[in-house]
Amino acid sequence: MSNQRELFRIVVVGHVDHGKSTLIGRLFHDTGSLPEGKEEAIRATCERRGVPFEWAFLMDALQAERNQAITIDTAQIWFHSEARGYVIIDVPGHREFLKNMITGAASADAAVLVVDAVEGVREQSRRHGYLLHLLGIRQVSVVVTKMDMVGFDQQKFDAVEQEITAYLEGLGITPTYVLPVSGRDGDNIAEPGSNLAWYQGPTLLAALDQFDVVTEADDQPLRFPVQDIYKFDQRRILAGRVESGVIRVGDTILFSPVNKSAKVASIEGWNIASPQREAHAGQSIGITLDEQIFVERGAVASHEDRAPIETDVFRARIFWLGSESFKPGQSIGLKLMTSESTIELQAIEQIIDTGNLSVSPAGQIERDDVAEVVLRTPKPLALDAANDLPRSGRFVLTRNYEIVGGGLISMEGYADQRDLITVRSSNLTRVEHQVSASDRTIRNRHAGGVLWFTGLSGAGKSTLAIEAEKELFNRGYQVYVLDGDNVRNGLNTNLGFSPEDRAENIRRVGEVAALFAEAGVLVISAFISPYRSDRDRARLAAGDAFHEIYVEADLATCESRDPKGLYKRARAGEIEDFTGISAPYEAPAAPELVVDTAKSDIPSCVAEVVRYVEAVFPLRAE
Amino acid sequence: MTPLDDLESESIFILREVYARVPNLAMLWSLGKDSGVMVWLARKAFFGHVPFPAVHIDTEKKLPEMYAFRDHYAKEWNLRFVSGTCPPIEDMDPSLPPAARSAARKTAGLKAMVREKGYDGLIVGIRRDEEGTRAKERIFSARDSKGGWDVRGQKPEFWDQFNTEFPPGAHIRVHPLLHWTEIDIWRYIERENIPVVDLYFSKGGKRYRSLGDADITFPVDSDAATVAEIITELEHTKVAERSGRAMDHEAEDSFERLRADGYL
Numbered sequence A: 001m002s003n004q005r006e007l008f009r010i011v012v013v014g015h016v017d018h019g020k021s022t023l024i025g026r027l028f029h030d031t032g033s034l035p036e037g038k039e040e041a042i043r044a045t046c047e048r049r050g051v052p053f054e055w056a057f058l059m060d061a062l063q064a065e066r067n068q069a070i071t072i073d074t075a076q077i078w079f080h081s082e083a084r085g086y087v088i089i090d091v092p093g094h095r096e097f098l099k100n101m102i103t104g105a106a107s108a109d110a111a112v113l114v115v116d117a118v119e120g121v122r123e124q125s126r127r128h129g130y131l132l133h134l135l136g137i138r139q140v141s142v143v144v145t146k147m148d149m150v151g152f153d154q155q156k157f158d159a160v161e162q163e164i165t166a167y168l169e170g171l172g173i174t175p176t177y178v179l180p181v182s183g184r185d186g187d188n189i190a191e192p193g194s195n196l197a198w199y200q201g202p203t204l205l206a207a208l209d210q211f212d213v214v215t216e217a218d219d220q221p222l223r224f225p226v227q228d229i230y231k232f233d234q235r236r237i238l239a240g241r242v243e244s245g246v247i248r249v250g251d252t253i254l255f256s257p258v259n260k261s262a263k264v265a266s267i268e269g270w271n272i273a274s275p276q277r278e279a280h281a282g283q284s285i286g287i288t289l290d291e292q293i294f295v296e297r298g299a300v301a302s303h304e305d306r307a308p309i310e311t312d313v314f315r316a317r318i319f320w321l322g323s324e325s326f327k328p329g330q331s332i333g334l335k336l337m338t339s340e341s342t343i344e345l346q347a348i349e350q351i352i353d354t355g356n357l358s359v360s361p362a363g364q365i366e367r368d369d370v371a372e373v374v375l376r377t378p379k380p381l382a383l384d385a386a387n388d389l390p391r392s393g394r395f396v397l398t399r400n401y402e403i404v405g406g407g408l409i410s411m412e413g414y415a416d417q418r419d420l421i422t423v424r425s426s427n428l429t430r431v432e433h434q435v436s437a438s439d440r441t442i443r444n445r446h447a448g449g450v451l452w453f454t455g456l457s458g459a460g461k462s463t464l465a466i467e468a469e470k471e472l473f474n475r476g477y478q479v480y481v482l483d484g485d486n487v488r489n490g491l492n493t494n495l496g497f498s499p500e501d502r503a504e505n506i507r508r509v510g511e512v513a514a515l516f517a518e519a520g521v522l523v524i525s526a527f528i529s530p531y532r533s534d535r536d537r538a539r540l541a542a543g544d545a546f547h548e549i550y551v552e553a554d555l556a557t558c559e560s561r562d563p564k565g566l567y568k569r570a571r572a573g574e575i576e577d578f579t580g581i582s583a584p585y586e587a588p589a590a591p592e593l594v595v596d597t598a599k600s601d602i603p604s605c606v607a608e609v610v611r612y613v614e615a616v617f618p619l620r621a622e
Numbered sequence B: 001m002t003p004l005d006d007l008e009s010e011s012i013f014i015l016r017e018v019y020a021r022v023p024n025l026a027m028l029w030s031l032g033k034d035s036g037v038m039v040w041l042a043r044k045a046f047f048g049h050v051p052f053p054a055v056h057i058d059t060e061k062k063l064p065e066m067y068a069f070r071d072h073y074a075k076e077w078n079l080r081f082v083s084g085t086c087p088p089i090e091d092m093d094p095s096l097p098p099a100a101r102s103a104a105r106k107t108a109g110l111k112a113m114v115r116e117k118g119y120d121g122l123i124v125g126i127r128r129d130e131e132g133t134r135a136k137e138r139i140f141s142a143r144d145s146k147g148g149w150d151v152r153g154q155k156p157e158f159w160d161q162f163n164t165e166f167p168p169g170a171h172i173r174v175h176p177l178l179h180w181t182e183i184d185i186w187r188y189i190e191r192e193n194i195p196v197v198d199l200y201f202s203k204g205g206k207r208y209r210s211l212g213d214a215d216i217t218f219p220v221d222s223d224a225a226t227v228a229e230i231i232t233e234l235e236h237t238k239v240a241e242r243s244g245r246a247m248d249h250e251a252e253d254s255f256e257r258l259r260a261d262g263y264l
């Protein structure tokens, strides 16, 4: 086979009109990469249009681009140096076309950030820099161009260098090189030229050759998202691309979120010399299994011991490209690997100003915003944190037939729910009681149920629970309080306060509360239970008998009460993962009852709870 | 993985995405080297099968060798072959330059076919490196209800996630070869041993580098008579691939006008 060079993908970014397309045109010319007649064709076009010669016309091929002397959409072009092959990706610098900039930049291995020596660092220089960082592009060289327009002045260059380097360093990016060039005249593009004698570093061409090749490691966890299932002949083939890790014939693989396992019987192929025994990241393959388990497009195969996270809620840093704003409570489409789902914007934590990297709260996300958010899906998804595995930790958002944003997943403060998802096995026959629920209701004079209190630490859950228990007991109810004190010491002694342990704590309480309710007792649970997913699971366990009661008091009130001094310690950093301070509290979306202890005193809150209980669990006559 | 493996894997991924997400699909088979590679990639993606029709929009002005090639391989590759016709040139926009006007027949034939068969998606073997407006394309590229391309309003597409949904009446063009270059195509033909029309090989010092209608496509000077020689030639040449295509050289905007109207 003829020899092939490795291929490196470079995106050229920067503010509008700073000279990106010109730089590419000139680079092609100076490296002898233009096809025959191309330069003459551009010259003829410019003459016909009555404008000075524009190297940018190599990339700016659209009529609208040439008429307005601006790049509208991204384009790609191929060339090679002595060392290797390149795909050069041109993107628009105008803010209006940010979606096209992302489209082009997202596939790059490295970036060249172009800054105009006259104008210096501008809004899109910073925004593009920030987006490179968000897109996971870590290698950046900065080109200060139009040096001819500042008389090749070193001081001018130094000033621009300082400004852009400071900004990038705020993002954790150290530019590989910062180099002066003239895109129009070709100084320091392929050859140093004589105008920049004070500059000692590499030419642009040499700087490109210095970028490191990034290779994906085989020792990453396997992620094989199922793209489709084929039955064109007698084989049942699961088709997909290995996104990370290695898959081998004979491996036992687990499909998430369906939670089914099987062994890889074969890796199938067509027109290949010998059957494949293993496949690596990047390969599009098909496998057959030893067992015909039911899996669909969207499931992710992994090895059992390094499975993806399963969750219906996660944090993300998103960039929003939609023309209409995105508001909390709205649901839109999500694509993550091959799975698709709807997703609700549960909360906007902050908007990031890409100009100065400051953050601020916001009620909605507008076009071109970068935001940190909490997102919720109706059913658990299989995913990873983007920091651990980029390809399974990123997603796009869709609305009205169009991709309107992208995001990177973070699980900070949220639990992997994999082990919490209780499969209520249908082939486990339940004990047939000879005592019916109505027998119990008659004996106790009321039906069993769960009063699930939730609220911040210091909101008054325990106080309220204990008072309500006494009051209800006095009125004739079989009532019992579950709280941290009687559960943490026995049933849950083995659990700490990590997101996973908190979630397991609540899962067990939910199951126990459901059993109490079935036994005919009215049970009051008094736990912070900060995660909506956990409370929803408790509701699922108890069914209709479940009543969520939001013990509301705002954070400031709770913090000022601070009965056990916990907030003070959390603020001092002595307690990790403290709800409301360093871990999330997700208020109920539709609680059956809200009692606000910041606005009413305890006796009136107790009375409200009692009134509610008497209405929904009326006491029968003896 | 070699660069060729990467390209092959990406194309297979794209073909499987469109097959999974777009209901009524067809692949355009223009009988040239690119669409030959594309059919081959479909057989790779679907393990020897091509699970959608292979459509040829027949301008009735192809070279005889191409028709012979078509009849032979439609059978040998077990393709569900569909042939479409094109309206006469008199029906085409008279403001277009002559070669572009001739090429517009193909757009009209294509649109008629999409209407008649109700295709939601067309898989097309264009490449970015062929021409400036193709360089701006998306992999999943929306066409409006009249088959037109809104080149100034293309949708974002990144991280291998595609715009697979579109409003009623619109259709989608899918470009699995967008990131291949001419030399990649020939290297893959060599590696996989894919048959191509003889017209690509030099006879009497001339060969076709790109195949279109007989009256608007011309052979170029070349002694390359085998796939290996073509690859060597391309490693050194500076002549553009479509230099033998008359329509590319008539007016600055003719190709863009054709494409905005729905040309490939």
Ligand SMILES: Nc1nc2c(ncn2[C@@H]2O[C@H](COP(=O)(O)OP(=O)(O)OP(=O)(O)O)[C@@H](O)[C@H]2O)c(=O)[nH]1
Pocket (backbone or CB within 6 Å): A014, A015, A016, A017, A018, A019, A020, A021, A022, A023, A054, A055, A056, A069, A070, A071, A072, A091, A092, A093, A094, A145, A146, A147, A148, A149, A181, A182, A183, A184, A185
């Ligand atoms: N004097 C001088 N002019 C330059 C240089 N580089 C670019 N220009 C001019 O600056 C203008 C903008 O250049 P482009 O290459 O189109 O800028 P761009 O960054 O691609 O712009 P967008 O893609 O629209 O964001 C053109 O008129 C160029 O001729 C340079 O090095 N020296």
Ligand SMILES: [Mg+2]
Pocket (backbone or CB within 6 Å): A020, A021, A022, A056, A060, A070, A071, A090, A091, A092, A093
């Ligand atoms: Mg430009």
